[in-house]
Amino acid sequence: xxxxxxxxxGITKRYPSVVANDAVxxxxxxxxxxxxxxxxxxxxxxxxxIIYGAVQPxxxxxxxxxxxxxxxxxxxxxxxxxxxxxxxxSLFDTLTVAENVWLGMDRGTSLEQVTxxxxxxxxxxxxxxxxxxxxxxxxxxxxxRVEIIRALLTRPQLLILDEPTSVLTPQAVDKLFVVLRQLAxxxxxxxxxxxxLHEIRSLCDACTVMRGGRVTGQCDPRKETIGTLSHLMIxxxxxxxxxxxREPGDTMLEVKHLSLVREDQFGVDLHDVSLAVRAGExxxxxxxxxxxxxxxxxxxxxxxxxxxxxxxxxxxxxxxxAGPAARRTRGLHFVPEERLxxxxxxxxxxxxxxxxxxxxxxxxxFLKPAALAQQAAGIIQKFGVKAGGPQxxxxxxxxxxxxxxxxxxxxxxxxxxxxVSQPTWGVDxxxxxxxxxxxxxxxxxxxxxxxxxxxxxxxxxxxDRIVVMAKGRISPSMARAQADASKIGLWMSGLWEDSHVEx
Amino acid sequence: xxxxxxxxxxxxxxxxxxxVLALLVTVLIGxxxxxxxxxxxxxxxxxxxxxxxxxxxxxxxxxIKATPLLLIALGLAVCFRSNVWNIGAEGQxxxxxxxxxxxxxxxxxxxxxxxxVAILCAGAMGGMVWAALVAFxxxxxxxxxxxxxxxxxxxAVQLLSYLVFGxxxxxxxxNFPQTKTFEDATMIPRLFEGSRVNIGFALALxxxxxxxxxxxxxxxxxxxxxxxxxxAAARFAGFSARKTLWIALLISGxxxxxxxxxxxxxxxxxxxPYVPAGYGxxxxxxxxxxxxxxxxxxxxxxxxxxxxxxxxxxQSRLGLPKSITGVFQGLLLFTLLACDTLxxxxxxxxxxxx
Numbered sequence: 057x058x059x060x061x062x063x064x065x066g067i068t069k070r071y072p073s074v075v076a077n078d079a080v081x082x083x084x085x086x087x088x089x090x091x092x093x094x095x096x097x098x099x100x101x102x103x104x105x106i107i108y109g110a111v112q113p114x115x116x117x118x119x120x121x122x123x124x125x126x127x128x129x130x131x132x133x134x135x136x137x138x139x140x141x142x143x144x145x146s147l148f149d150t151l152t153v154a155e156n157v158w159l160g161m162d163r164g165t166s167l168e169q170v171t172x173x174x175x176x177x178x179x180x181x182x183x184x185x186x187x188x189x190x191x192x193x194x195x196x197x198x199x200x201r202v203e204i205i206r207a208l209l210t211r212p213q214l215l216i217l218d219e220p221t222s223v224l225t226p227q228a229v230d231k232l233f234v235v236l237r238q239l240a241x242x243x244x245x246x247x248x249x250x251x252x253l254h255e256i257r258s259l260c261d262a263c264t265v266m267r268g269g270r271v272t273g274q275c276d277p278r279k280e281t282i283g284t285l286s287h288l289m290i291x292x293x294x295x296x297x298x299x300x301x302r303e304p305g306d307t308m309l310e311v312k313h314l315s316l317v318r319e320d321q322f323g324v325d326l327h328d329v330s331l332a333v334r335a336g337e338x339x340x341x342x343x344x345x346x347x348x349x350x351x352x353x354x355x356x357x358x359x360x361x362x363x364x365x366x367x368x369x370x371x372x373x374x375x376x377x378a379g380p381a382a383r384r385t386r387g388l389h390f391v392p393e394e395r396l397x398x399x400x401x402x403x404x405x406x407x408x409x410x411x412x413x414x415x416x417x418x419x420x421x422f423l424k425p426a427a428l429a430q431q432a433a434g435i436i437q438k439f440g441v442k443a444g445g446p447q448x449x450x451x452x453x454x455x456x457x458x459x460x461x462x463x464x465x466x467x468x469x470x471x472x473x474x475x476v477s478q479p480t481w482g483v484d485x486x487x488x489x490x491x492x493x494x495x496x497x498x499x500x501x502x503x504x505x506x507x508x509x510x511x512x513x514x515x516x517x518x519x520d521r522i523v524v525m526a527k528g529r530i531s532p533s534m535a536r537a538q539a540d541a542s543k544i545g546l547w548m549s550g551l552w553e554d555s556h557v558e559x
Numbered sequence: 560x561x562x563x564x565x566x567x568x569x570x571x572x573x574x575x576x577x578x579v580l581a582l583l584v585t586v587l588i589g590x591x592x593x594x595x596x597x598x599x600x601x602x603x604x605x606x607x608x609x610x611x612x613x614x615x616x617x618x619x620x621x622x623i624k625a626t627p628l629l630l631i632a633l634g635l636a637v638c639f640r641s642n643v644w645n646i647g648a649e650g651q652x653x654x655x656x657x658x659x660x661x662x663x664x665x666x667x668x669x670x671x672x673x674x675x676v677a678i679l680c681a682g683a684m685g686g687m688v689w690a691a692l693v694a695f696x697x698x699x700x701x702x703x704x705x706x707x708x709x710x711x712x713x714x715a716v717q718l719l720s721y722l723v724f725g726x727x728x729x730x731x732x733x734n735f736p737q738t739k740t741f742e743d744a745t746m747i748p749r750l751f752e753g754s755r756v757n758i759g760f761a762l763a764l765x766x767x768x769x770x771x772x773x774x775x776x777x778x779x780x781x782x783x784x785x786x787x788x789x790x791a792a793a794r795f796a797g798f799s800a801r802k803t804l805w806i807a808l809l810i811s812g813x814x815x816x817x818x819x820x821x822x823x824x825x826x827x828x829x830x831x832p833y834v835p836a837g838y839g840x841x842x843x844x845x846x847x848x849x850x851x852x853x854x855x856x857x858x859x860x861x862x863x864x865x866x867x868x869x870x871x872x873x874q875s876r877l878g879l880p881k882s883i884t885g886v887f888q889g890l891l892l893f894t895l896l897a898c899d900t901l902x903x904x905x906x907x908x909x910x911x912x913x
Binding site for chain 2: 357358359379380381382384390392394397398399400401402403404408411412413415418421422423425
């Protein structure tokens with residue numbers, strides 16, 4: 057092969073408290089689908105931002121098509137033929153697809169031209185998309201198509217995709233891969249950032265692995281196994297959580313025919329949601345985020361008490377109108393998905409953050425600082441939280457350690473019902489295994505556990521039964537033994553009524 | 560070339576250092592200002608920083624002025640920490656003065672000294688009622704408390720004017736817009752013989768302790784702080800946002816009202832249209848310069864009080880305009896906000912790239 061499309065040499069970027077990239081080398085050939093694999097915090101995003109011109113490196117050189125370049129901003133990157141699709145979309149809900157794409161383009165192109173360009177590109181790559189549809193009517197997968205088409209209209213030679221599949225159903229992932237392979241066959245290089253090993257093995261033909269800001273390996277992922285890739289990524293094999301079968305007990309948490317109008321303008325209405333979690337079982341709720349999970353969880357935790365009487369029952373007692381504190385005294389604890397700002401107050405110490413859900417160290421309204429610090433130290437030790445101590449500020453902890461502290465805080469209360477949302481989001485592999493282990497131990501001790509997660513693998517590993525949430529509705533439940541990715545993927549589109557009738 | 564670079568964590572040292580640096584910068588600008596006005600800058604600084612502490616009399620005047628500032632600022636700190644932006648402490652102060660003054664007017668020559676307790680309670684209640692209006696408007700109609708509290712200041716001031724120009728005007732006062740001088744029994748007891756400092760100062764120091772305990776050692780105070788710092792976390796914990804709003808406004812209204820009653824039944828001794836002296840607004844600066852911390856506000860209240868007294872001295876002795884006080888107060892807040900940048904950022908010298 058001739059000149060590489062992109063070549064990075066000795067890229068280093070230091071931030072005040074961390075070296076995000078340390079002498080990173082990366083070489084991408086024309087038409088190659090090149091994976092950048094690494095855990096959260098391994099430095100993948102910083103590297104991509106350097107390539108896209110959003111961040112300037114402290115040292116090192118960037119060569120594009122054999123020429124050394126200094127990319128000062130994303131505009132320059134786009135002019136050179138580098139496009140990027142971010143994990144979080146930047147689309148205006150109230151505008152149409154064409155208008156959104158048009159907004160990001162240079163002046164001098166008319167809306168009509170853009171509309172026809174979108175249709176042409178969509179047809180070439182089999183990306184079905186109506187340019188006239190308002191963005192708020194699109195599904196998440198369709199929104200991603202808008203972002204991809206927007207990137208393709210700049211005729212990129214290098215396309216960067218940051219965790220593109222985290223919001224997609226398994227079927228949508230397959231469609232995306234077809235498009236990416238077609239692009240690569242036309243000579244466009246693709247940088248594919250992910251921490252999902254099986255996707256990388258099926259899609260990519262080269263892989264650079266990063267850990268702690270350094271490149272720890274380069275390989276052909278098609279020739280590796282999940283185990284060897286994982287070893288490169290985290291330095292060890294992923295620990296397995298052992299799940300034994302267990303006979304569930306009484307119904308602890310029950311939701312009956314819950315329908316609720318959205319509170320937030322861009323929220324989701326809940327339609328006739330019913331589910332039950334029994335003692336000693338884990339019920340998993342699968343589904344793409346933004347399908348009513350947040351709304352349902354607020355109703356379950358007591359943060360939203362608008363549900364009609366009788367809709368939410370804890371051990372047979374109606375708690376629909378009870379607030380979070382009242383539900384906690386009944387043994388229901390909740391770990392929200394937003395750690396900073398909801399599960400913990402960033403600028404307060406870990407000890408004070410205990411007080412959000414625990415009141416053992418409060419006596420007649422007065423705090424007992426020594427007891428509080430001791431209690432926090434106990435949780436830090438018991439759950440292996442890496443922190444400066446009970447007085448460390450919540451914001452000074454890494455995502456994984458803060459999550460361990462929050463999960464530990466709730467588990468330490470010996471809940472009868474535990475609700476966990478996205479237990480391992482942005483958490484490194486070791487901490488994730490530890491958190492899952494703690495959840496399973498709690499289940500084995502007879503606690504009823506409800507887990508909401510976007511990671512299907514995680515749900516398959518943890519849950520005794522799985523339901524799917526789509527468009528504010530809950531599917532019938534399936535036992536783990538009967539669950540498979542394609543069926544769940546189908547249900548994620550909200551198509552279970554039909555399959556149910558057939559069955 | 561100098562450049563601002565974000566720090567990993569907020570600097571503890573600069574949290575305390577920033578007010579000191581802000582004071583130095585304020586003094587520096589003050590010196591430039593005075594010299595450009597053709598005044599001797601050293602004489603000017605002397606008025607602001609030496610005369611107010613030169614002698615026991617001066618110090619007692621300083622503490623008299625610092626008392627209302629400190630009391631109001633303590634209440635405001637609870638408010639601001641709860642993310643409730645009560646800008647109208649001046650109005651609550653005036654309503655406290657009216658309510659306290661109203662009770663004082665009821666006193667006769669035979670009244671016992673204990674009427675002072677009623678005056679102070681009435682003052683605190685007056686301030687609370689005025690702040691409760693703000694809380695109600697926010698709670699019921701989601702009206703912005705910054706606007707409603709500020710606008711209610713002008714209503715309170717007009718109400719005071721109406722009373723002293725109308726029904727409460729002293730019949731023997733040669734038609735001056737003021738009430739009769741309050742009976743001796745209503746005078747706030749002094750702390751020591753020979754000094755004008757009264758029990759208000761002791762109350763303010765007690766309030767420092769009470770607010771510290773409330774903010775840092777009670778569950779209710781913790782709930783207020785969480786509501787201010789992370790509303791979603793407060794909702795998650797089950798702390799009521801409405802309760803946070805009401806507690807914050809009632810505490811700050813009560814503190815401001817108490818300060819108003821202490822002022823009219825103490826140093827002033829009657830109701831006049833000149834009761835609103837801007838303490839309610841100056842206390843906002845006191846609260847922030849004191850880092851919203853009870854002990855820090857003791858220092859900033861004394862400092863602000865120096866500006867008040869220094870401004871008056873500069874007026875009478877150096878012939879400077881009255882607005883010099885406001886200029887110094889504003890400068891201090893302005894420079895503090897600028898210096899606070901250093902808490903989250905550090906200055907680095909950056910090599911110019913080739």
